[in-house]
Amino acid sequence: QVQLVESGGGLVQPGGSLRLSCTASGRTVSFYAMGWFRQAPGKEREFVATIRWSDDNTRYADSVKGRFTISGDNAKNTVYLQMNTLKPEDTAVYYCAAKDSGSRTYYYRPQEYDYWGQGTQVTVSS
Numbered sequence: 300q301v302q303l304v305e306s307g308g309g310l311v312q313p314g315g316s317l318r319l320s321c322t323a324s325g326r327t328v329s330f331y332a333m334g335w336f337r338q339a340p341g342k343e344r345e346f347v348a349t350i351r352w353s354d355d356n357t358r359y360a361d362s363v364k365g366r367f368t369i370s371g372d373n374a375k376n377t378v379y380l381q382m383n384t385l386k387p388e389d390t391a392v393y394y395c396a397a398k399d400s401g402s403r404t405y406y407y408r409p410q411e412y413d414y415w416g417q418g419t420q421v422t423v424s425s
């Protein structure tokens with residue numbers, strides 16, 4: 300049984316940084332891709348970033364481009380999200396997701412991912 304566990308969330312001031320981590324257990328082979336999504340109160344879950352393991356190809360939402368960086372260790376099925384220059388509008392529950400297989404460069408819709416973590420809260424406030 301595959302489990303994704305996120306960590307690293309918390310309270311940070313505007314302009315600050317946080318690093319989220321996500322590790323998958325119960326899996327002996329690599330996923331096709333892993334990604335990060337977020338959901339603010341009253342809003343739909345939205346795409347943040349994704350990485351395809353075959354070539355480390357990454358994609359970002361326009362709202363985080365240049366501020367967030369996704370990286371990871373394919374062999375360990377671990378993915379990170381380095382978040383810099385955080386803004387109050389980045390406040391949300393952040394979810395890690397993993398996709399079993401695919402053919403496109405990237406996938407950005409939540410329904411396209413097969414496994415999900417429980418989420419970690421990120422609050423950006425002074």
